[in-house]
Amino acid sequence: xxxxxxxxxxxxxxxxxxxxxxxxxxxxxxxxxxxxxxxxxxxxxxxxxxxxxxxxxxxxxxxxxxxxxxxxxxxxxxxxxxxxxxxxxxxxxxxxxxxxxxxxxxxxxxxxxxxxxxxxxxxxxxxxxxxxxxxxxxxxxxxxxxxxxxxxxxxxxxxxxxxxxxxxxxxxxxxxxxxxxxxxxxxxxxxxxxxxxxxxxxxxxxxxxxxxxxxxxxxxxxxxxxxxxxxxxxxxxxxxxxxxxxxxxxxxxxxxxxxxxxxxxxxxxxxxxxxxxxxxxxxxxxxxxxxxxxxxxxxxxxxxxxxxxxxxxxxxxxxxxxxxxxxxxxxxxxxxxxxxxxxxxxxxxxxxxxxxxxxxxxxxxxxxxxxxxxxxxxxxxxxxxxxxxxxxxxxxxxxxxxxxxxxxxxxxxxxxxxxxxxxxxxxxxxxxxxxxxxxxxxxxxxxxxxxxxxxxxxxxxxxxxxxxxxxxxxxxxxxxxxxxxxxxxxxxxxxxxxxxxxxxxxxxxxxxxxxxxxxxxx
Numbered sequence: 001x002x003x004x005x006x007x008x009x010x011x012x013x014x015x016x017x018x019x020x021x022x023x024x025x026x027x028x029x030x031x032x033x034x035x036x037x038x039x040x041x042x043x044x045x046x047x048x049x050x051x052x053x054x055x056x057x058x059x060x061x062x063x064x065x066x067x068x069x070x071x072x073x074x075x076x077x078x079x080x081x082x083x084x085x086x087x088x089x090x091x092x093x094x095x096x097x098x099x100x101x102x103x104x105x106x107x108x109x110x111x112x113x114x115x116x117x118x119x120x121x122x123x124x125x126x127x128x129x130x131x132x133x134x135x136x137x138x139x140x141x142x143x144x145x146x147x148x149x150x151x152x153x154x155x156x157x158x159x160x161x162x163x164x165x166x167x168x169x170x171x172x173x174x175x176x177x178x179x180x181x182x183x184x185x186x187x188x189x190x191x192x193x194x195x196x197x198x199x200x201x202x203x204x205x206x207x208x209x210x211x212x213x214x215x216x217x218x219x220x221x222x223x224x225x226x227x228x229x230x231x232x233x234x235x236x237x238x239x240x241x242x243x244x245x246x247x248x249x250x251x252x253x254x255x256x257x258x259x260x261x262x263x264x265x266x267x268x269x270x271x272x273x274x275x276x277x278x279x280x281x282x283x284x285x286x287x288x289x290x291x292x293x294x295x296x297x298x299x300x301x302x303x304x305x306x307x308x309x310x311x312x313x314x315x316x317x318x319x320x321x322x323x324x325x326x327x328x329x330x331x332x333x334x335x336x337x338x339x340x341x342x343x344x345x346x347x348x349x350x351x352x353x354x355x356x357x358x359x360x361x362x363x364x365x366x367x368x369x370x371x372x373x374x375x376x377x378x379x380x381x382x383x384x385x386x387x388x389x390x391x392x393x394x395x396x397x398x399x400x401x402x403x404x405x406x407x408x409x410x411x412x413x414x415x416x417x418x419x420x421x422x423x424x425x426x427x428x429x430x431x432x433x434x435x436x437x438x439x440x441x442x443x444x445x446x447x448x449x450x451x452x453x454x455x456x457x458x459x460x461x462x463x464x465x466x467x468x469x470x471x472x473x474x475x476x477x478x479x480x481x482x483x484x485x486x487x488x489x490x491x492x493x494x495x496x497x498x499x500x501x502x503x504x505x506x507x508x509x510x511x512x513x514x515x516x517x518x519x520x521x522x
Contacts, residue, residue, distance in 0.1 A: 053098035056127060060095075067115075068101025080105050088119050099126035110162045112149045122429070124149025135208070138175040147180060147429030159184060167199035178207050179432030180421065183439070193439060195386065196340045197396075202386060207439035213482035214444070217273040218473070218521040220245035220485035221498075222449060225259040227490065229502070231266035237489065237499070238272065241509075242516025247448055247485045249277030249323065252303035257310055264314035275318040275448065275483070276311060277376075278304050278360050282328050282352050289330045289352060296355030297362075304363025312368040320374045320409050320448060321360035325353060326384045338416075338423060339381035347394040354388060357403045374407035374446060380422045380433060382440075389441060407482070408437045411449040414464065419447070420471060434479040444482040447472065451487045454495035462507035469515045486512065 050070040057065055065073040067082075074081045075096050080103070081087060087103075090113075095106040103115040104126055113120040124130065124145045132144045144152040153160050157172045159182075169192075174185040182194040183204065192201040221243045223234065238246060248263060250256035260276060267274040280300045283289055290296040300321075308319060326332060326339060330349045337344045345353075361373045377385050387394060391402035410433070412419040421430035434445050452464040465486070472484045491497035498509050 052101040055099050056097065058095055058097040065096060065098045065103065067098060067103050073098075073103055078108075082115075087115060090120060097126070102126070122148050124151070132177050134178060136177045144175060144177045144182070146177065146182060152177075152182060157187075166194065167201055169201055176208070179435040180429060181207070181431050181436055183207055191439070193436065196383070197343070202390065202440065204439040205442055207435050210478040211438060211480040212477040213480045215522050217245040217483045218476055218481075219243045219469075219516050220247060220273075220275070220448075220483045222247045222485050222488040223490070224248065224488075225250050225256050225263070229490075231262045233502075234263065234489075235266050235270045235272065237502075239270075241498070241513055244521060245273040245275060245483050245485065247275040247277060247320070249279040250307065251279050252306040257307060261310060261314060264311050264316050268315035273318065273483070274316050275320060275374075275446070275485070276307065276316055277320045277323055277448075278307060278364075279323055280304065280356065280360060281322070282325055282330065282356050289349065290356070293351035293355035293358075296352045297359035300356045300359035301363040301366075304360040305367045306363075308364040308371055309367035312371070317368075317370065318372050318374070318407070319360075319364050320376055320407075320446075321357055321364075321405070322376055324376060324378050324411065325356065326376075326381045327378050328353075331384075338379045339377075339383050342383040342387045342392060342394040342396070344383050345387070345394045350387070350394055351400075353384075354401065354403060357388060358401060361403070361405065372406040374409040374448075375403065375405045376409045376411070376448065378411045379416045380431075382433065382436060385437070386440065405441070405443065407444045407446055408441055409446045409448045410434075410437075412447050413450065414452040418471070420475065434475065434481060438480050444480050446482055447484040449487040450484060451496055458494065458505060458508055462511035465508055465511045466515060469512075469519075473515075473519055 050066045052068045053062070053065045059065060059073070059075040063074070067073060071082050073096060075093060078091055078093050079086055080090050080093050080096050090105065092108045093105045094108055097104045104112055104123060106112050106125070112123045112125050114123040128145060128151060130145070131147050132141065136144050138144060138152070138154040142153070146152065150161050152175060154172060154175050157170055159166050159169050159172055159175055169184065171187045172184050173187045176183040176185070183191055184201070185191050185206070191204050191206050193204045194200070195202055219242055221238060221241065223246055225248055227234065229237065234246070246267065248260060250260045264274055280303055282296060284299070290299055304321070326345070327335065329335070331346055331353050332339065333344055333346055339345070357375055364371050364373050375385070375388065385408070386392070388403040390398065391400040392398045393400060410419070417423045417430065419434060420432050422433050423430050437445055450468060452461055456464070469484070472481060475481055486498065488496050490499055490501070493500065494505055497505060498512060499505055
């Protein structure tokens, strides 16, 4: 598992700061800051000797500013200096301002940043106030401030961001700030979501509409087809955990498929839900990327048909098509990116991804028309999910086959961030991913893998289980979240598993069962 998720360490490194594209640089320290005790004392003395500049004082026209610590700021050649030294990584600055003792700068792209004491953080113009409350609409508000500090306005049915019209929009009757995203409704009643590439408006439903998922499969667990546990033991263990659903993967290899058949028989008798992962990929037996969309389609169609045709008689109705394929090294350009932009993905290889997904879905449906197929995504891969759903290439070109699924499935490990406020590309402002998917795709949402990191202590893991299940459970009736599947039942050690060789790992096991026993899946 560690090798499978090597990229998340790099992703996590960006989690605490914002990467600045035109003013600051992610994590660059203030070259003029002092770290010694004597330096700190001198700064305190300076702060008592100098009063902070008044709110709204700006350069220009002022020639200098004093912040709340007593430091002197100057502006020269588009660069902000603190006590005579360049403050972090900044450039293209057209305005510096003091507000409540803090220093803000505006760059040539009209983006504001605030100095935190060691780096720059994206912000709004402090004179306009903070980020608008969730659910703010125009009308009745005169403007909306998003998490980047951008100001959105609505004039004569047209939406503008920082004074510039956003893409092709007209006849807009409502603008909505919800779950960290901008949505709008036109005079015909159609809603649209604004993609991270701000010129794009993607059709969707009203994200505020609460949707309750079907009950009976919410508490779930991951496992493997080659466990030494018998199917009856797996069922018994899951019942003890309070789980009603189980995710297991296989290919069309007879040994794997036969093992899953035995599980399916046991689950059918127990009245429990089995989600079968079609563990099919984008590469041939030699590890080479498949040669185009048709080749990928053909390579996955046959095995998917075989799996579904074999399992349908044992009550299996849910299939997940592929496992983290958006994170294949041929598909994601930079694995530290969160995947919120279609441009995060390889345009030349994208047809292979699309072909494999289409092949798996079509293969299952040919064998079992009533089955429900899901497509798996990771981190914040809405750039990938949107492109597949709309038949788009990462370069923005369209008219390609659309990939439509019956359930949206996602992986959410702690390092990726809170799925209800997940960051864009590891550092940007967070958004509510399940709410966005509910609005865009209108199908149930499964979190098919979730856990903290393998290095965490068991006491930490127990607390994480309790807090995450609480968040997931609270949203199950509004965000169409039908199942959340913990990773994993038994990992052979204490890195991820909740038990080892039939013995419960506590306190995680106790935390899980305490929650399921006190919260009804109804």
